[in-house]
Amino acid sequence: MPAAADPIAHAEDLADLVAASPSSLHAAAEVARRLEAAGFDRLDEAAAWPTGPGRHLVVRDGAAIAWIVPASASATTPVRVFGAHTDSPGFVLKPQPTTGRLGWLQAGVEVYGGPLLNSWLDRELRLAGRLVLDDGSETLVASDALLRLPQLAIHLDRTVNDGLALDRQAHTQPVWGLGDAASADLVGELAQIAGVDVARVRGYDLVTADAQRGAVFGKDDAFLAAGRLDDLASVHAGVVALAAAAEGFDADHIPVLAVFDHEEIGSTTRTGAAGPFLEDVLERIGFALDATREDRMRALAASWCVSSDVGHSVHPNFPERHDPVVRPVLGSGPILKINANQRYATDGAGEAAWRGWSDAAGVPVQEFVSNNAVPCGSTIGPITATRLGIRTLDVGIPILSMHSARELAGVADLAGLTRVAEAFLRG
Template sequence: MPAVPALAHAADLADFVAASPSSFHAAAAVAQRLTDAGFAPLDETRAWPVEAGGRYVVVRDGAVIAWIVPTDAGPLTPVRVFGAHSDSPALKLKPQPTTGRYGWLQAGVEIYGGPLLNSWLDRELRLAGRLVLDDGSVVLAATGPLLRLPQLAIHLDREANDHLALHKQQQTQPVWGLGAADSADLLAELAAAAGVDAARIRGYDVVTTDTARGAVFGKDDVFFASGRLDDLASVHAGVTALAAAGTDAGHIAMLAVFDHEEVGSASRSGAAGPFLQDVLERIQVGLGADLEQQLRALAASWCISSDVGHSVHPNYPDRHDPAVLPVLGSGPILKLNANQRYATDAAGAAAWHAWCAAAGVASQEFVSNNAVPCGSTIGPITATRLGIRTVDAGIPILSMHSARELAGTADLLALRRVAEAFFRG
């Protein structure tokens, strides 16, 4: 049975996920936790202080970068970056989102990322995201349970259990009411949730998300199920670890939460964009570093790219490597791939195991079955952009990209403890 700290951490993660139904809400939730911990918010259009202490900047979509400048910081002070991402696969509202036919109100959506579409069936869904108003201001909006994607009854498709596959246009449009499409306005529901006039909305980025709260369950409470564990489990581990870090580490402790990982990271707020490099350069210049000193500092720096990976699935063992079989509850995973889909190398593996040992945490390894190539994540992108030594790691889960994913309760706290050891140095 997980210890009380692990259960408390899981309960706090459930709160964090509930407060983070979209990437924009996740960035705001991170900012609020950092503010509560004494971090100061910064504006990219203004000069930044360089004195010791914690700071963060949230300006780019659902991305946020936070850091602690140590008391002895100088031009050659290295950085330790714990990276994660705030977005998850979802259904995203299209332009003219109020649709419907045959007496049903429906939402016009497109597919964001690579969700397991059948997992979105027969769930109460909410809408969440940002609204941009006529004066350029941005407000966050999140409804209560509003939509549902109803599955066709077995009586009308006797072979559904043999070949369930949803047409991405025709069969993924949720229902949210009854009546003609011109009798209602889906954006008005969002505006009401945000407390603004719907006529003022000029733009929006809004996704669907599961309304069910994260929960611990199973024999001895070993499981934790929730939406958006990919990758809010890592974001939560990183922000809780950074909030507890001090100013005496001898390096700059940094949390970098990116948006748009699920669609390739190629955006101004994604890992392939300039956000992290911009922040690092401004910090280093503020500390008096010239170009050579900036490069020397980066050469002495580290990044942990933390994203979820696959646990061995007991019903599909043939999809996994036959020898490397990570399982829930046995610790975070170190992710390796010969084709650089993950950035971990031998030096990174040694460093990872040292941080785990310092944290008193057991670790597992993950590598793909040769016939089932793995995806990628922010680690190789960050290493490519900055030349910084990078380790890809995370926690093992099942049901990745489902509307509701499954983790090991103990692994969640273990990842945070590794992040804390990483920040301590």
């Protein structure tokens, strides 16, 4: 059965993945879990890797890369990379995080990326990430609803509806209990959830996530609302597509799924798209095929990368913020992202290729371009193209409420992206 044959079931499965992925570390672990269930072998970067055909994956902190080597692969076999990212804007727990005053326990957090701050108010939040213990081992941990950023009542600020201004330090420290901070321990709460002795915790990477599960709703079940759709929607599409493409795979390329961390803060880390992770993996795949540097350059010259991330649907209440002609809308198909200044990597050849894969999958195509007066964001696409010299294009799904704690996507677009991703990876 083709990937995403039932759009509603596909959207619900994405909601499951989002619930299992409150942090980028959990997202990478969930990618690995799902692909291992589909027959992929997890490899250790510090160990020797196998030669010959097979399905493999490797996890590096909050990033993961998976690939299929077909029996026909040679030293010059090109790759097809479907790329996405696992992180989302929000808040990261600071050192000495147990704070509070006036009888309230609060969490010391730092803003991560560019969240829509007001969207985090009056929501129950989880804490999730990893605890690093005294022996160097790591434990993933995720709380249920634990924190909340309570908004000031309108009675105490009669002008709030004229414009809400939040100070990124003073107004973003969530409450998580009552009492005296001197006798409480927020990290200890997480250690208890993880079943480890807090005295053994030597470090941590913990982030906030919306505790509410994703929901399908609207007329004809047209919408999915959930946290972290930017960019777990693309991560999910890639995982489902690669697992589907693996069945009976026999083509003249090596399909690769690459999901990176830290896109929201520039990607310049060991697990970000600007780091060496993908290049390292592709080089080791080449080593396993006895590829010389000349062979690798030939393979990359014939390769493709599809960078998948969300883009803006036209907003019915703010149409003036969008291009006056090119106006993608939820439910009308995935988007092809284009920018004259190469904030997106799509060129004419990439556009033609995407339309071909979309036609093969029976999925409509929408274009996205920014209003000239509104600055354009960017993605892992130009970074990947720059690092590897590989032909790259930028795509995704249109959404509303981007960088909100809870974003809005079209159910049909989610299924469509997955089907085109499968066509791309399968060939």
